[in-house]
Amino acid sequence: MAVACLALLTDPLARPAAAQEAAPGVTVPNFWDPRSSSDRPTVPPETIRFLASDDFPPFSFRDGTGRLTGFNIDLARAICEELDAACSLRIKSFDALVPALVREEGDAVIAGLAMTEANVKTLLFSDPYIGLPARFVALKGAEIDTTPEGLAGRKISVVEGTVHERFLRSYFADAQIVPFDGATEARAALGTEEAVVxxxxxxxxxxxxxxxTSGDCCVFVGEPWIEPGYFDRGMTIAFRKEDALRQEAVNHALQRLQLKGVYSELYLRYFPVSFY
Structure with a gap:
């Protein structure tokens, strides 16, 4: 059921005079090949009616004043600016998003909708605009080799029953894998005899x-893991199966936002500690 229907997103996207550069040591991901460029659509869409939920921080949520904000919200606005399209954003519960799209109550779902087998059969998806890699963390100053060989015999904390535990048991079988009921407990094990990473x-x-809550204790160590079958599904925008023209236009806009530095500015605004 609809929770709110927002007015047209016609306000210019706030951005610095020059595209913001990543701070030293901060990696901004790039999901588009800079050597290839898509042509601007001959007939770009005049409107894009986005559908989203408002309980998905930091992607789409309400701040302390009740204002809708988030990475997805600003990205939707930037896409419309790039395409010179009028843009609206309608808020619904997550479970109601796909039915609303099918009923043509909107044109695109920007809400981290999973590319399940059922969804792929009935929907089109944009290029990924963000990935969700897995990472190792350790105490600051710890010198940790996060290869399977480097962690052989060493203790790794992980949340029990997750894809992360399944990955460790497949690729880090020689490590001592220590499962915990929740993330709080698994993270608290760092620096104790229960886990080194x-x-x-x-x-x-x-x-x-x-x-x-981290107490500034820890840092990422090693590289991000995006192993196919485990962590390779990125976040995309979903469309009706017959709406290939909007899909192509949005893909073009996403690539242009990356090339122009707008994507980097948005990423750094919402993810000051890069997870890449």
Whole structure:
């Protein structure tokens, strides 16, 4: 059921005079090949009616004043600016998004909708605009080799029953894998005899590292893991199967936003501790 229907997103996207550069040591991901460029659509869409939920921070949520904000919200606005399209955003519960799209109550779902087998049969998806890699974290100053050989015999904390545990048991079989009931317990094990590193979702870990609950204890170590079959499904925008023209236009806009530096500015605004 609809929770709100917002007015047209016609306000210019706030951005610095020059595209913001990544701070030293901060990696901004790039999902588009800079050597290839798509042509601007001959007939770009005049409107894009986005559908989203408002309980998905930091992608789409309400701030302390009740204002809708988030990475997805600003990205939708930037896409419309790039295409010179009028843009609206309608808020619904997550479970109601696909039915609303099918009923043509909107043109595109920007809400982290999973590319399940059922969804792929009935929907089109844009190029990925963000990935969700897995990462290792360790205490600051710890010298950790995060290869399977480097962690052989060493203790790794992980949340039990997750894809992260399944990955460790497949690729780090010689390590001592220590499962915990929840992320809080698994992270708290760092620096104790229970774990030398923790393995988990890079996005949530980036917020933990940058927040108060971590006590500034830890840092990412090693490289991001995007192993196919485990962590390779990125976030995309969904369209009706017959709406290939909008899909192509949005893909063009996403690539242009990357090339112009707008994507980097948005990424750094919402993810000051990069999870890449």
């Amino acid at each position: 923790h393995f988990g979702d890079g996005l949530s870990l980036s917020f933990w590292l940058n927040g108060k």
